Amino acid sequence: MIPSGADSQTSGRSVHLRGVDLVIVVSCALAALALAGPARWAPGAGRSALWFALFALGPLVLRTLESAFPHHRLLAFVASFWLLPVVSISHGLLGPLVDALTPVLRDSQLASMDLRLFGVYPAVVLGKLLPPWVLELLMLCYYGHFLWPVVLGTVLYFTGKRAWFDEYLLGLSLYFAFNYFSYALVPAIGPRYFLVDAFPASLEGVWLTPLLDSTMRTPLFSRDCFPSGHAGVTLLVLWYAFRFERRVFRLALLPGLGLLVATLAGRFHYLTDLLCAIPLVGVVVGLAYGWSRATRRESMTRPMSMDAIVRS
Secondary structure, three states, X not given: OOOOOEEEEEOOEEEEEOHHHHHHHHHHXXXXXXXXXXXXXXXXXXXXXXXXXXXXXXXXXXXXXXXXXXXXXXXXXXXXXXXXXXXXXXXXXXXXHHHHHOOOOOHHHHHHHHHHHHOOOHHHHHHHHOOHHHHHHHHHHHHHHHOHHHHHHHHHHHOOOHHHHHHHHHHHHHHHHHHHHHHXXXXXXXXXXXXXXXXXXXXXXXXXXHHHHHHOOOOOOOOOOOOOHHXXXXXXXXXXXXXXXXXXXXXXXXXXXXXHHHHHHOOOOOHHHHHHHHHHHHHHHHHHHHHHHHHHHHHXXXXXXXXXXXXX
16 A cells, blocks of 8 residues: 555654545644634533544544554554544534534525526425335435445455545545535525425335434434535545446445435435535545545655665
8 A cells, every 4th residue: 555644753653644634633623623712602612622622633643553553453444444433423513613603594595596596496396206115215325325435435445445545535534524614604404394384295105214204303413404415425435436446336326326316305405405516526536636646646756765675
């Protein structure tokens, strides 16, 4: 594996921070500082600040330990997948940041944008067209948001495609960082709440739809519509799977497309949310590719010390 990132020396060993590590450290440290400073008045700010500080320290501690114990596979695995707990837990900690930055919901603007662009509310129209069994399948696809990013990352990691794994995680981490910041700038609860009177009835599937729908109504933070994280992450997974692991691409393609439709059919998002996720995906893919290419070039051109030549 070609290491990428910033190097420091600890006990004579080189500690390598990958691109994803730097994104986690910077974004979580900024969130912690904001919550401990200007946003400290918001309810729950202290608790969220502590968590974000711990997340920021994670890569520094884990990569140092990984360097000190290079043959400890479990430690290397935890360091490489530190993004997973960060993303999962930090989503529920965004409330105080949003309260401090943008305490007013932006659903009226997003719903108006859908109406101006399409003449109708796409989530309302689509819900009327789909039979119950199709809606049930789409709701199951919607939960693939929690599955496919892990599947692709795990396959790339355990098949030894570490350079591609690093680029993929960098792209994913950048998207989540920008996505969560956008939630704070444009908080919205989605059509299922804001347009509730426009829907003729509750979601009607076959067996599991009521359970799947109610589960998505219980998160600690629900002002998370713009842009669509589900749509953006799915597009990222499909893009990187197509580039790096075609087997995963073939498996995830149809469920991924179903997930995109489910964001509307399940009344979770405005179509504007999905459209605005597309350019953000393009930005993070470009940034991740540029970073990976630059670090690979740096590693290839870095001069080798005489000590390293003798050891080899």
